[in-house]
Amino acid sequence: GLKVQTGGGVRSRDDVARILDAGATRVVVGSVSVRAPETVIGWLAEFGPERLTIALDARQADDGRWLLPVHGWTETAEDTLDVLATRYAQAGMAHLLCTDIARDGMLSGPNIGLYQHLATLLPGVA
Known part of the structure; x- marks a missing residue:
């Protein structure tokens, strides 16, 4: 009966x-x-949205946009969190794992503002 996400x-x-x-x-x-959203959107269609969790690490820029660092957080993706998360939601994404990397491991607690923003942006996504 154990359910594992990995x-x-x-x-x-x-x-x-x-x-x-x-x-x-x-x-x-x-x-x-x-890096390859079209590929992952295909996986959502093939395996079903309940079988995948899309993980997007984010860092807030000075202008308030949420950027998506990649390659060991040394490069920034072209799309913002809002753009890419919305694209995945439109493709059927059911589960999103989002980490504010500026707070991760800093013992400062979760970024409630980020999660409220995502809940408003992506109603129905868990």
């Missing part, structure tokens, strides 16, 4: 399939979600 190093369709075949309930898809 991820890390998921780069291909075969990675997703292997994890699900091993018994995981859901696969967390991180970096590839930012």
Whole structure:
């Protein structure tokens, strides 16, 4: 009866399939979600939105936009969090894992403002 969600190093369709075949309930898809959204949107259609969690690490810019750092947080993706998360929601995303990397590991608690913003932006996404 244990339900497992797992991820890390998921780069291909075969990675997703292997994890699900091993018994995981859901696969967390991180970096590839930012780098190759069309690929991950295809996985949402193939495996179903209940089987994937889209993970988007974000950092707020001085102008208030939420940017998506990639490649060990050393580069910034072209799309913002709002643009990419909305795109995934329109494609059927059911689960989003979003981390404010400026606060992660800093013992300052969650960024409630970010999560309120996402709840407003993406109604129905857990």
